[in-house]
Amino acid sequence: MAMNPLNVLRKVLPTEAAAPLPVHFGFENTYARLPEHFYARLNPTPVAAPRLVKLNVELAVKLGLDPNALASPEGVAILAGNRVAQGSEPLAMAYAGHQFGHFVPQLGDGRANLLGEVMGRDGKRYDIQLKGSGPTPFSRRGDGRAALGPVLREYIVSEAMAAMGVPTTRALAAVMSGEEVMREGFMPGGVLTRVAASHLRVGTFQYFAARGDTDSVRKLADYAIARHYPEAAETAGPYLALLTGVIGRQARLVAQWMMLGFIHGVMNTDNTSISGETIDYGPCAFLEAYHPEKVFSSIDQQSRYAYDNQPRAMLWNLTRLAESLLPLIVEEQGGEEAGLASAKEALAGFQPQFEASRMAGLGRKLGLSMEQEGDAALALDLLERMAANEADFTLTFRRLCDAALDAEADGAVRVLFAVPEAYDVWAAQWRSRLREQPGAAERVAAMRHANPAIVPRNHLVEQALEAAAGQEDFTLFEGLLEAVCHPFEDRPELTKYTTPAQPQEQVRYTFCGT
Numbered sequence: 001m002a003m004n005p006l007n008v009l010r011k012v013l014p015t016e017a018a019a020p021l022p023v024h025f026g027f028e029n030t031y032a033r034l035p036e037h038f039y040a041r042l043n044p045t046p047v048a049a050p051r052l053v054k055l056n057v058e059l060a061v062k063l064g065l066d067p068n069a070l071a072s073p074e075g076v077a078i079l080a081g082n083r084v085a086q087g088s089e090p091l092a093m094a095y096a097g098h099q100f101g102h103f104v105p106q107l108g109d110g111r112a113n114l115l116g117e118v119m120g121r122d123g124k125r126y127d128i129q130l131k132g133s134g135p136t137p138f139s140r141r142g143d144g145r146a147a148l149g150p151v152l153r154e155y156i157v158s159e160a161m162a163a164m165g166v167p168t169t170r171a172l173a174a175v176m177s178g179e180e181v182m183r184e185g186f187m188p189g190g191v192l193t194r195v196a197a198s199h200l201r202v203g204t205f206q207y208f209a210a211r212g213d214t215d216s217v218r219k220l221a222d223y224a225i226a227r228h229y230p231e232a233a234e235t236a237g238p239y240l241a242l243l244t245g246v247i248g249r250q251a252r253l254v255a256q257w258m259m260l261g262f263i264h265g266v267m268n269t270d271n272t273s274i275s276g277e278t279i280d281y282g283p284c285a286f287l288e289a290y291h292p293e294k295v296f297s298s299i300d301q302q303s304r305y306a307y308d309n310q311p312r313a314m315l316w317n318l319t320r321l322a323e324s325l326l327p328l329i330v331e332e333q334g335g336e337e338a339g340l341a342s343a344k345e346a347l348a349g350f351q352p353q354f355e356a357s358r359m360a361g362l363g364r365k366l367g368l369s370m371e372q373e374g375d376a377a378l379a380l381d382l383l384e385r386m387a388a389n390e391a392d393f394t395l396t397f398r399r400l401c402d403a404a405l406d407a408e409a410d411g412a413v414r415v416l417f418a419v420p421e422a423y424d425v426w427a428a429q430w431r432s433r434l435r436e437q438p439g440a441a442e443r444v445a446a447m448r449h450a451n452p453a454i455v456p457r458n459h460l461v462e463q464a465l466e467a468a469a470g471q472e473d474f475t476l477f478e479g480l481l482e483a484v485c486h487p488f489e490d491r492p493e494l495t496k497y498t499t500p501a502q503p504q505e506q507v508r509y510t511f512c513g514t
Helices: 005-012 057-062 067-071 073-080 148-163 202-209 214-228 230-234 238-260 307-333 336-348 350-366 375-389 393-403 407-414 420-434 440-448 458-471 475-484 492-498
Strands: 039-041 051-055 091-093 097-099 102-104 112-119 125-131 170-182 186-196
Touching: 051 067, 051 073, 051 148, 051 475, 057 067, 057 170, 067 073, 073 170, 073 186, 097 202, 148 170, 148 186, 148 458, 148 475, 202 214, 202 307, 214 230, 214 238, 214 307, 230 238, 238 307, 238 336, 238 350, 307 336, 307 350, 336 350, 350 375, 350 393, 350 440, 375 420, 393 407, 393 440, 393 492, 407 420, 458 475, 475 492
Parallel strands: none
Antiparallel strands: 039 091, 051 170, 091 112, 097 102, 112 125, 125 186, 170 186
8 A cells, every 4th residue: 555655744744743833944045146047047947746755854853953843745836846936046057067077167957946045053054955846048958857766766765874973965855746747758756956065066166167257166165165265365375275175085085985885876066065965875786795896876887986986986087177277377376387286296196095085984994993004904805805805895894893703703795705715714804803902892893884685786776766757646755764764773574674685686787867
């Protein structure tokens, strides 16, 4: 039987809640104060019969919004794009981008609409954006809509990433449109309400740089500094500091992806956020059997964004950002030679920052809190053995948490290896290393917060989306979402979320959905 999403919402909201207040966002629209050629002003296109599928109550409260008001007919109308909220100045942002290495000078929000910005309870500024809200001047003959399946995929995976501590855009709501969209067939439509620190991208800078519009690059850079890197404004070279800041955040972000076995799938420059958040969950996927060259994305024909290629791809994207900022850096550094050298030096900092973050992450995953020479070799040896033996990425690291406390638990790890003895050889070295670490109980507790028990396994995501889009049954979606939002908890009743796909369930390709 299909689950009524409003019944789920009522279980979360206080039963004694008063009648919903009028929807009030308190929008502050700083991006709309930038020059008009930075965007196109237009309202979302109304849909036929909006219906709330899911509201993120916790996030709404964090943003200072009233969940009851958002769930009201007025609120759902706003979340669907049928009504413009008070104070909203809807717009579609302009940007360009390299897509799989090929430059497209004009992309932009072809199916998205930035409603405005709100100040959260934490004092930080957040964008509120609709995805699937209708055509814009940047649609390039597209319909501007989104299918329900990709909307729910982004909801599940972005909330899972947030729960695992990864910087990410988040999902505030998912709405069914009451209309069908044509992709590989007719599919139910949906609208996602996405929340982000901002929607500035490397491609936003490329848009103006490609036009030789240095003045607009400067205005955009000043805006990015004020919004995301205010400390850069205090330096002698704020534009170089901006570049350096973005490089550092993205190096740490990709390292976090690698620690979770996450493959973004479409790491184009228009999907590389200036704020350092994960953005755009199209053909993304999580590793099961570990393989460093794994690709799921059906559109990544050349394996450009394979799991192990992600650091290299990110550095390539950041080099495009450096090229866009170079005229400003040259000016502030006092000449072309000095500016170019400074930009190259900043880019050279990516790899060591990535490696440091990755090795620190692997150390946490293995319970090695006191770094010593040889730890990196030990960690990489495990990964090589996992790849050779098709060991499940998430389960291997999670079960090591028990093995770190009790050697009797080794059995649960070694069965994940095609040749169990391959684990035994490594485990002897690891256990010897663990004996040099203090505080076994504290060490294992830290490991459990570095190694999730539950990730959005690809087959479970697909099953949930098929039930939702095919039968309007949201039971699997709700169950999976609840599980991935508590990724570090061991709950025996949730073993289906920790179990790898059976051969007939395995997902070999994921699709963008646009």
